[in-house]
Amino acid sequence: MIRLPQLDVDSLDFPPLESACRQPDGLLAFGGDLRPDRLLAAYARGIFPWYSAGQPILWWSPDPRMVLATNKPHVPRRLQRWLKTCTWSIHADDAFAEVVRACAQPRHRGDGTWITAEMFSAYCHLHELGHAHSLEVRDRGELVGGIYGVAIGRMFFGESMFSRRDHASKLALLALCRGLATVGFPLLDAQVSSNHLRSLGGHELPRNAFCAQVADLAQRPPWRGNWAGHFNAIKPLDLIPVRNDGASDSPASG
Template structure:
């Protein structure tokens, strides 16, 4: 894993500077790979509207999902076995993050600006971000992207243009998390959709305590997965990834 140069910025302790648990920790800095690495290593992530200054958050409570506790629905498994989608890892990061940046049916705006895209793309090139893609023929129809530092896996966003395909990418991430014995995958903010997938919460202090241990562990060997193309039919049974 490449070593990034030290960040020019030092982030404050979230608990000390935000005792009320409102979540906003600080404003400023940049979105360079070193700064993003420093922020995630200390429990912060950027979230702001285009044109606004960069805002760094560490919410109370923290939404996480434990891969070992995740169980896909029977309907999702039926869909994966029925449809002949292909699933890849780290084959089309730019396509995924740009697809995630598009406005949704329930919102006209997106927080994934061009600056965010450039920052996370550079982090991907440095080896600290990942993407999972679901393909229909030669088109990416769903997927997700996130950050990985040690055993810390941080989900950022997902998208789909076909029924259940973002859930297929999410299930693939859970399987990777299970195989690598990740204690949790960070989902950041609580929402009903994540809770429906099996997410739960940790207090901010519990999350930060756990984070300091997991980021010191070996990182996921993404090359193990990215050299292959998987069928949704076989991924549903974990046979392809566990071989």
């Protein structure tokens, strides 16, 4: 039987991360609420909420943690060739609620969703306050993919992404990395490992190393620029890596 500490709704304190469960990995506490100051306090400590309808709010801090270095995601060669022909456009904060709703859709028949109505409202509130952002991929105006997450200081915490067309979520993630890297966000939190993330350069950090970086980056001055204008300028061709000799890395196979 797992005995978890319950959060006090009147306090923003969390248990020590070292007390998190090994199985299930990273389960730390339950209860509390999803008000903005609690969510921001959690992320700044390397903690995030993740639970299903009918459960209490569950708080997690997995060890290790999946991350991407924003300045060097991996772009597979076949994806590079596709990017050369891609006519889709990239936007930011254009349809935050729609992106979250799309991420909440079950991936497979019979699956549930962890983005409950309470979670949806909480992140939309964070977006209204300027802490949460979305990135959208559109094909002639139609929303075909996207990603959303939370920015604190110069740290970005990815929450979820979706794809309605092949490669759409890959394009969203790569564009997010590029846009973040150019304004001083070196690390993107991807929470838990997956083959999809690994294929794009995701790697694992021990929790203590991850939290040390978060503690530094979250305390840095936030970027005050125009998220929409900055990301809207990114084109699919911009996401093809450039070799040291200045040429695009576009070999014949991959």
